[in-house]
Amino acid sequence: MTAIASTSLRGIAAFLGVTLIPAIALSAQAATVTVRDVWVREAAAGRPTTAAFLILENKGDAVRALIRGTASVGDTLELHEMKRDNGMMRMSPVARIEIPAHGEVALRPGGLHLMIFGLKAPLTVGDTVALTLTFDDGKTLSLKAPVRAMQGMP
Numbered sequence: 425m426t427a428i429a430s431t432s433l434r435g436i437a438a439f440l441g442v443t444l445i446p447a448i449a450l451s452a453q454a455a456t457v458t459v460r461d462v463w464v465r466e467a468a469a470g471r472p473t474t475a476a477f478l479i480l481e482n483k484g485d486a487v488r489a490l491i492r493g494t495a496s497v498g499d500t501l502e503l504h505e506m507k508r509d510n511g512m513m514r515m516s517p518v519a520r521i522e523i524p525a526h527g528e529v530a531l532r533p534g535g536l537h538l539m540i541f542g543l544k545a546p547l548t549v550g551d552t553v554a555l556t557l558t559f560d561d562g563k564t565l566s567l568k569a570p571v572r573a574m575q576g577m578p
């Protein structure tokens with residue numbers, strides 16, 4: 425079946441006068457940013473927001489930036505940072521989160537995080553949240569994040 429499909433694809437390519445791109449060239453275009461240690465904080469009933477945390481690693485030669493995302497459990501997702509301001513911890517949206525070339529950036533409680541607004545239902549430990557992240561080169565990553573118990577500040 426595969427051989428037939430492959431042969432007919434080559435036939436079509438020859439007919440169109442184009443060259444088929446080998447599979448290996450396609451895999452070289454895979455996203456240079458990978459994610460690990462992703463999790464979402466549990467959220468009690470009636471609590472409209474929560475946060476997602478993860479580590480972004482950039483295996484490429486150029487600086488990359490996370491520019492937006494979505495979460496299956498909420499209406500909107502914003503990139504946030506937390507900073508000390510007059511002795512108070514305050515959070516605010518940021519337009520992008522840069523990941524240095526051949527480096528990584530950690531989104532952790534008390535620092536950078538992904539804020540999820542408009543939760544449709546409570547989130548409890550054991551649930552899974554689907555996240556989609558979009559980067560400044562147009563590439564996207566789809567992740568499954570486990571829900572974990574609340575730890576520290578958002």
Ligand SMILES: [Cu+2]
Pocket residue numbers: 475504505515516537538539578
């Ligand atoms: Cu926040």
